[in-house]
Amino acid sequence: MSGIYIHIPFCKQACHYCDFHFSTSLKKRDELVNALAKELSLRKFEFKTTIVETIYFGGGTPSLLTIKELDFLIQQVYANYNVSEAPEITLEANPDDLIKAEQSVKIDSGSIFEAYKNIGINRLSIGIQSFFEDDLKLMNRAHNAKEAKACLDEATQYFDNISIDLIYGIPGLSNQQWQQNIDLALSFGIPHISSYALTVEPKTALESFIKKGIIANVDDDLAHEQFHILVDALEAHDFVHYELSNFGKHEFFSKNNSAYWQGKPYLGIGPSAHSFVRNERSWNVRNNSKYITAIEAGTCPKETEILSVTDSYNEYIMTGLRTVWGVSLVKVETQYGLEYKKYLLKQSQTFINQQLLYIEDEKLLVTKKGKFLCDGIASQLFKINEH
Missing domain, CATH: 3.80.30.20 (tm_1862 like domain)
Known part of the structure; x- marks a missing residue:
């Protein structure tokens, strides 16, 4: 999809x-x-x-x-x-x-x-x-x-x-x-x-x-x-x-x-629109005239970044915690490695103790009490570097 x-x-x-x-x-x-x-x-x-x-x-x-x-x-x-x-x-x-x-x-x-x-x-x-x-x-x-x-x-x-x-x-x-x-x-x-x-x-x-x-x-x-x-x-x-x-x-x-x-691919068409395809994220120029000029010349006026494993992990944590589907611990281990799963469980423990997060069916989820705070919680679960 x-x-x-x-x-x-x-x-x-x-x-x-x-x-x-x-x-x-x-x-x-x-x-x-x-x-x-x-x-x-x-x-x-x-x-x-x-x-x-x-x-x-x-x-x-x-x-x-x-x-x-x-x-x-x-x-x-x-x-x-x-x-x-x-x-x-x-x-x-x-x-x-x-x-x-x-x-x-x-x-x-x-x-x-x-x-x-x-x-x-x-x-x-x-x-x-x-x-x-x-x-x-x-x-x-x-x-x-x-x-x-x-x-x-x-x-x-x-x-x-x-x-x-x-x-x-x-x-x-x-x-x-x-x-x-x-x-x-x-x-x-x-x-x-x-x-x-x-x-x-x-x-x-x-x-x-x-x-x-x-x-x-x-x-x-x-x-x-x-x-x-x-x-x-x-x-x-x-x-x-x-x-x-x-x-x-x-x-x-x-x-x-x-x-x-859920991390599925999408194309963003138009000035300032963002795209995500495989491990590449891109965004078009935020200016109508520059956008039109570039497109008319046959080029896409976009900047691109390749997501590292850590970047991808951080994005998954941010988006997953916001949803009813949560963050799959199985996916974290298989897609990012056991080290990332161990890190996530360790960082999550404080929030679990505070009843802001919980684990069910191998998924890390936000409690009703934690929902309004979930973006802040997610940022505490991010990995800062590759090692």
């Missing part, structure tokens, strides 16, 4: 917390779409013997692209790769784009959601973030609370496989309001929720506003509380907490993201 991620680096406006690569200018949109298609062709040799099971449009804001543009890119994947009979094809979308497109399309007696399904998209990932107006304004989201609800009203009539994003730990968001956000999301029957603590990334507008005292700083203790409110609420509604930030009903886990966490 493998996946293709296509990065659409355009947004109508910049969210205050975001440090992803995007541009609010759509001037080079046509050139960029053509460059994405050409990169798909240039890199097909990397997946010569691999079956593509997931196609994921991320961003940025992929819902800014037209049906024709999205269909063109999907067809380019089919033209250049061996695609499975029933691939998961996901489109990240903003509520305002979907509502406005739906209103426009309905004038011509159709539905934007039907149009997406007709070109093969079978999963939507909608950036709701919050159902409260104050939160959306603080984050500088392009949609409002009314559009968030209207979008889900429409989308759920056409799609069964929908994921939404929600953010907790927002300054001013009380636990009661957070519970209301969760309850409202559940009322739509959504089968998958991705939820993240608001993080203050360097050089973002959010960081600047906090430094100037315009916005209160993020409260880690409050975020911790809201994380556990989320876990309890979703598990009570039969969601599986299958990855630190992801909750899904059975049969609705993200196949694309699950492949990342």
Whole structure:
């Protein structure tokens, strides 16, 4: 199994917390779409013997692209790769784009959601973030609370496989309001929720506003509380907490993201997109103009690193601990060596004693108490060097 991620680096406006690569200018949109298609062709040799099971449009804001543009890119994947009979094809979308497109399309007696399904998209990932107006304004989201609800009203009539994003730990968001956000999301029957603590990334507008005292700083203790409110609420509604930030009903886990966490190969297409094939990790230049120029000249503007055994081990620990599948002690021994297994067991003992980790069926897993801390725990299990 493998996946293709296509990065659409355009947004109508910049969210205050975001440090992803995007541009609010759509001037080079046509050139960029053509460059994405050409990169798909240039890199097909990397997946010569691999079956593509997931196609994921991320961003940025992929819902800014037209049906024709999205269909063109999907067809380019089919033209250049061996695609499975029933691939998961996901489109990240903003509520305002979907509502406005739906209103426009309905004038011509159709539905934007039907149009997406007709070109093969079978999963939507909608950036709701919050159902409260104050939160959306603080984050500088392009949609409002009314559009968030209207979008889900429409989308759920056409799609069964929908994921939404929600953010907790927002300054001013009380636990009661957070519970209301969760309850409202559940009322739509959504089968998958991705939820993240608001993080203050360097050089973002959010960081600047906090430094100037315009916005209160993020409260880690409050975020911790809201994380556990989320876990309890979703598990009570039969969601599986299958990855630190992801909750899904059975049969609705993200196949694309699950492949990342399980170390399966994927190609990242577009400016700033990352790829992982065998023991090689690469990432494209984080600049639209440089990306387009290089692709038009027939070269892939990417940097590459070959993962050492230790690098690979560390990545497996980081991704494995975040998931319900945990870290296989058998895999650690067979793939990295007995020395690594002994090291892992030794480093883990303190966390096992603290009831943050446990071992079951030859797998190292995070307890419910340890979940919110798992990235920090993982870093303590890393090997620093080869010897």
